[in-house]
Amino acid sequence: MSLAVIHSRALDGLAAAPVSVEVHLANGLPSFTLVGLADTEVKEARERVRAALQSSGLAFPHDKRITVNLAPADLPKEGARFDLPIALGILAASGQLDASRLDGFECAGELSLAGHLRPVRGALAMALALRREASPRRLLLPVASAAEASLVEGVDVREAAHLLDLVACLLPAAEQQLPRAQAAPRQAAEPGPDLRDIKGQAAPKRALEIAAAGELSLLLIGPPGSGKSMLAQRLPGLLPPLDDEEALESAAVLSLAGAFMPARWGRRSFRSPHHSASSVALVGGGSPPRPGEISLAQHGVLFLDEFPEFQRTALEALREPLETGRILIARAARHAEFPARFQLVAAMNPCPCGHHGSQVQACRCTPEQVSRYQGRLSGPLLDRIDLRIEVPAVAPASMASAAGGQSSAEVAARVAAARARALHRQGCSNARLAAQALDQHAHLGAAEARFLDKTATSLGWSARSYHRVLRVARTVADLADETLITTGHLAEAVQLRRGFPVA
Incomplete structure (x- = not known):
């Protein structure tokens, strides 16, 4: 076929927005055009992909007019994460890979000139996006990035170290499956300073x-x-x-x-x-x-x-x-x-x-x-x-x-x-208590309220300072395993807020 669509994702803040990498091969003056609001790093993928395919012994369609579109076109694309989907799209569009076997994957990865896959940023964000959308697709990543993404439960993450590893598993007659990524073993925390x-x-x-x-x-x-x-x-x-x-x-x-x-x-x-x-x-x-x-x-x-x-x-x-x-x-x-x-x-x-x-x-x-x-x-x-x-x-x-x-x-x-x-x-936590929740969970008795009101007036506190002292007093009471906030808890909280300016 002359058209192939590979699924990937672009980083947009902490989100990972879906991107369709559309690769089209046509007759005409040989060229390699990349469109879709791509930055300089993405456009440099043309040379990396060409060298990686040739170094791996795969055919690059030199005599074709190659157009790669990263859709949606209004979403900025950055980094080298689209090297792998572009390479797979060219192989699928030229008939070297079974395009139907790529439908169930989302992939990202940087290619070296020798065809090795290098890790990319945001692998965890991609896995979290797949889980949040309940997508049935599997995630295909370089080995180092796959170990990171596999920390997200419920997402099928597959890994590869070289472009040829993917080709061997995605050929039309291939029976071999891509290896499933294994999460890195959790190491015991080293004792920190005491x-x-x-x-x-x-x-x-x-x-x-x-x-x-x-x-x-x-x-x-x-x-x-x-x-x-x-x-x-x-x-x-x-x-x-x-x-x-x-x-x-x-x-x-x-x-x-x-x-x-x-x-x-x-x-x-x-x-x-x-x-x-x-x-x-x-x-x-x-x-x-x-x-x-x-x-x-x-x-x-x-x-x-x-x-x-x-x-x-x-x-x-x-x-x-x-x-x-x-x-x-x-x-x-x-x-x-x-x-x-x-x-x-x-x-x-x-x-x-x-x-x-x-x-x-x-x-x-x-x-x-x-x-x-x-x-x-x-x-x-x-x-x-x-x-x-x-x-x-x-x-x-x-x-x-x-x-x-x-x-x-x-x-x-x-x-x-x-x-x-x-x-x-x-x-x-007590630091996240909003004003309304403070009234409920840091309620003061009559004597305690008079003590805090008098202190706030004499020190010229703002409403924010008043609430923050209440949060500190609530924490002091929690450390003492006491349900009610006492004047002693408030006094300690007040002292812990009076260290500036230094006399």
Whole structure:
């Protein structure tokens, strides 16, 4: 036949939109034309496909007019993922393959000049799209991408390492079946840094436990070397394991950036971009839009060290994701939405020299310099951070003593129990409680309400601050396994929100 249609998918944000790769062979002046809003990488597939077919000993129709259409034409196509469907379409249109055997597949893959199949981004997104649409088609991918896609249950994923492997299974008289992909074996999580390694710092450790139990954001303020980074690095070890749906959501976003490793399936991400990162690097963007560090930290931890040193536009870009849990990238030509359910942990010095308010070393900064430095963080951004805690310098006597305190495993057990109580009561973590749900699940008695009203009035809190303190108090009560929020829980929540500005 002179026309063949191969099914594939294009990445559109976190979605994988279906694409029909239509290959037509006709008589006329020999040419190879590719249409359908393809970018430069896709158009370069003409040379890769030609070389791969010839290197594999397959016939390339040099004497034909070849037209490849990627439909729908108004959907942008990018990357080398269409190399494999274009090659299979040419083979089917020229009669070298049984086109009917390709109807039940959706495929994607990059071809080397020797015909080997190379992995592509977004294999998990393709598998999730097939499952969501309940499509009967099987997914045909390179070996590395197939191992990733096979993590999605209910999708038949087949793999191949070379173009000739596919031809051997798709010839008209072939009886051999393409091998089914096997999910990578789940490896036991390597033990991470332990909370017991941090000497002293009882209050910051308590704040870290509360942040883990309530999925709350945290700002650590202290001089250099006080242990802020060490505390942040131990937060993932306190969080409960991801369930299957959360693991899939996290892996799908990482897959879009080519950063997912099947061996790390089910582990929470810990992203720590440098403070020179731009707002696009944090939020995402580009053409086509790709996820940024915020989305790559989906269901994980985003650690921003040297918080005031980030660009102002990058810091302000955090405000909406902290509230809504999603990012909508709007451009003139395209829109893309990415998830943004992450836990923010930020760390900063109290002043440019880092020793403002320290009892150990004198500060060299003027009051104006301190005010200007702390003023880099806007009020609306600080309002959205649940916990703000000072991390004081550790005394030399404490450093010389042996490590003590509770281990990460002990704290993680309490965190898991508190999270389970919240899920049983309201179906979500305390950080995701909306205002109406707060009235129901964080109801205060008369004395507690008077205490919080008086505190909010004296400190000049906004309604957002009031609600965030309620969420923190609800978490403190969950850790204590208490149904009602008491004045003691509220008092601790208030203290955990008064760490900024530093006196």
